[in-house]
Amino acid sequence: MSVDQLSVSLTKEQAYALVDAVSERDDLALTASAHENEETGEWIFEATCDSPPDLGAFNALARQVLGGDVAFSVDAIDPEINWVAKSLEGLAPVIAGGFYVYGSHETGPIPEGLTPMKIDAAQAFGTGHHETTTGCLEAIETLLATRTPTRMIDIGTGTGVLAIALAKRLDAVILATDIDPIAVTTTVDNAVDNGVGDRIDAIEATGLDHEEILARAPYDLVVANILAGPLTDLAPGVGGITQAGGTAILSGILNTQADGVIAAYQAAGFTLRDHLQRKDWTTLVLEKN
Structure with a gap:
């Protein structure tokens, strides 16, 4: 080739x-x-x-x-x-929160006390190296220290890294969605490789009106690491599928775009609980009123 x-x-x-x-x-x-x-x-x-x-x-x-x-x-x-x-080359393992994300080329030992996830570079987004992914993993780690979600959705799952992180920690099924069929296939393969294939249901879906998404609502945890524009457009829909007291972890947001995304989600019934900044990128943690 x-x-x-x-x-x-x-x-x-x-x-x-x-x-x-x-x-x-x-x-x-x-x-x-x-x-x-x-x-x-x-x-x-x-x-x-x-x-x-x-x-x-x-x-x-x-x-x-x-x-x-x-x-x-x-x-x-x-x-x-x-x-x-x-x-x-150069994609060293990443430690974010209590998670250890590594590629299959990595031969070193897995550090004790961390949850390992093997995620190889692929056409889908999400090897753990981008600040948006590490921000989400850190937010998930913090959330799980105080809450145990049972109904979860990962919107724009990419490689499935966030869904896999949740499945590794929780005895529950996570719905993972993406508009890209390659991302859906990649998520399924990665879930199986990480031993959580039975706890992740991956589907191809555009927006939030897919029958499977609506059938499982309301969710007590919504994660979405996409881009600020789509996140803003999805705000009313995310508000509609998140239960009262539920959490939304959002990333893919430049620091300069954060205020606009926060405003959109406040209008959709959320309160800002945490605002993580990693270099140029923001991760938001919001709670449904």
């Missing part, structure tokens, strides 16, 4: 925003990531694509997400190189 690497220098905020946008598509890239060049301090967006990459689609997405054109460069990847292994 012929594979190319597409890259461009951006600000950190722009690079992560473009990674998020590419991760929501199943037709653009095999992997997408952002990292800092330690020598220059620049942030680099990289995507590994079937050759040749669809530059027109990447440029259109960049204009939509970043508000302007960017100058992508494309380099062929040596077919003798294992590009999957290459894409995993």
